[in-house]
Amino acid sequence: MKKLNTKFWLGIIVALAFYGLVQVLLTIGIFNDVTRSMLLLVGVNVMLAVSLNLINGITGQFSIGHAGFMSVGAYTSAILTLDYDVPFVLAIIAGGIVAAVFGVLIGMPTLRLNGDYLAIATLGFGEIIRIVLLNTEYVGGASGLSGIPAKTTWTIIFFFTLFTVILINNFIRSTHGRACLAIRENEIAAEAMGINTTLYKVIAFTIGALFAGMAGGLSAHTFYVITPGSFNFLKSFEILVMVVLGGLGSTAGSIVGAVFVTLLYTYLREFPEWRMIIYSIVLILMMIFRPSGLLGKTKINFGKLGKKEAKGNGSIDSSTP
């Protein structure tokens, strides 16, 4: 327990040091606006990937409707700041909560399905959310909402991302997280051991939706404009790609995957014709030669940095309370 705490605080310190460094670089102007918006995008994508990983990687429920929750959060928070002058952070949290409510509503009926059927159902729900937004005059229809105040800053995005990672990582290590892992490994056995599988699936789905909604709100307040078209199933695929490229089931992997995909996307912008081609080839080659992702099943473990861990068992057992 004590070991976990030192590792935990060490992780926080490393993260805060990174935050401070970037903040300084931004203030003195070594990082320009392009880098800044890329950093914000990285933060949003890390939140999306880590939250999808909780559903897909940890609980083993194959969901490809994450962009739907993202759009719910984005629209809710944008309407709150635009029309009701709700404080920014509150609006983001409200967006997350509304997305979580959608998560419960969608999760309850669909999570009885398994495997590919669940994937298709979540894809369908994601598309339905998009089409409803497309046909709602109040939120601007196909042209979406514009003039959203760009209130997302590096500080805001950093602390939201840190909060997401810590909360989800702690959830995974808790009793409830263990239950989710058990469902992934063998649902029937988990049920036989007395785990309420439906409940835990819905919980994981809801937490995932909550953070996807917050990420959506943050991205809406970064780019001024949101349209239903930017939350289609291709966006869901993009998040899934981050999770799988990083390593399904690993929070650290999701972070690495999100950073990798965002950087790849941003730097390939210089070759617009070749961007998607290179991206898709990277995708195919990665899956053929390293199907377990960049990090495999590696867990976040800052203990190694401090060289305090003599036994070197960085696996999940070392952090069991």
Next chain:
Amino acid sequence: MEYFIQQLINGISVGSIYALIALGYTMVYGIIKLINFAHGDIFMVGSFIGLYSAKFLSNAGLPPVLVLLLSLIISMTMSSLLGITIERLAYKPLRKSTRIAALITAIGVSFLLEYVGVLILGPQAKGFPDIMVKKQYQLFGSSIQVDSNQVMILITTIVLMIILQYIVRYTKTGKAMRAVSFDMEAARLMGINVDRTISATFAIGSALAAAAGVIFGMTYNSVDPLMGVMPGLKAFVAAVLGGIGSIPGALVGGLLLGTVETEISSLGYSSWRDGVAFAVLILILIFKPSGLFGKNVREKV
């Protein structure tokens, strides 16, 4: 009532396109349990091959019926070669790995086909040549109209279905396909060349998608490199609707989805059309997850 029947007829032509694409999805899923997201893009490639061969053959001065037949055959052959190539290069190395890895690869292949298409052909839509002069036929005293394209689509679909049914039921390849989809390991032990059978499945599925592509071009007169995305997804919905893995299911699912969509559009809710398609999908999944024609598989502990 007449209006309803008119829309039903229109729906059948859209539905035929969905049905032909859905067959490829359902066959590939039935055999290797992979949602082949690149299938919609093979449909796009087939459409473009059809466009260029139709242009070339019309300029060569062939009669329209021959142009249509030849461009269908050229497009189907080349697309099935493409399907086999994709299977060999991208999916075969992943046969032993997780299904999610295979799915991501399929998404990658889909992007690759789309954006190589954009790179070579440009993102603008291209006009599909009128292979045949459209003729209007009046049925039941001019209240219902059918044009020659719709008749041609229906005939093409029916002929292809009969050929497919023949291949699956009565040829050795078809028998092998059914065996592999039933139990791949057992089929291998019985001396069936599983790899070749999977390639054959991809070839047939891709050929059907290409035929759908040519028909799509003739119906809507406009093709572009990203056109495969939505029909591909819809066809997939159709496959699930009919029961994924079931060939008659794909046909019925496609036709059903096509007619439902056309009826919705004709009632003036065309922007809700896709939403209704997905709502139907979710209702089917919740109440009868195996689809209309699917088998109920009991999970064994």
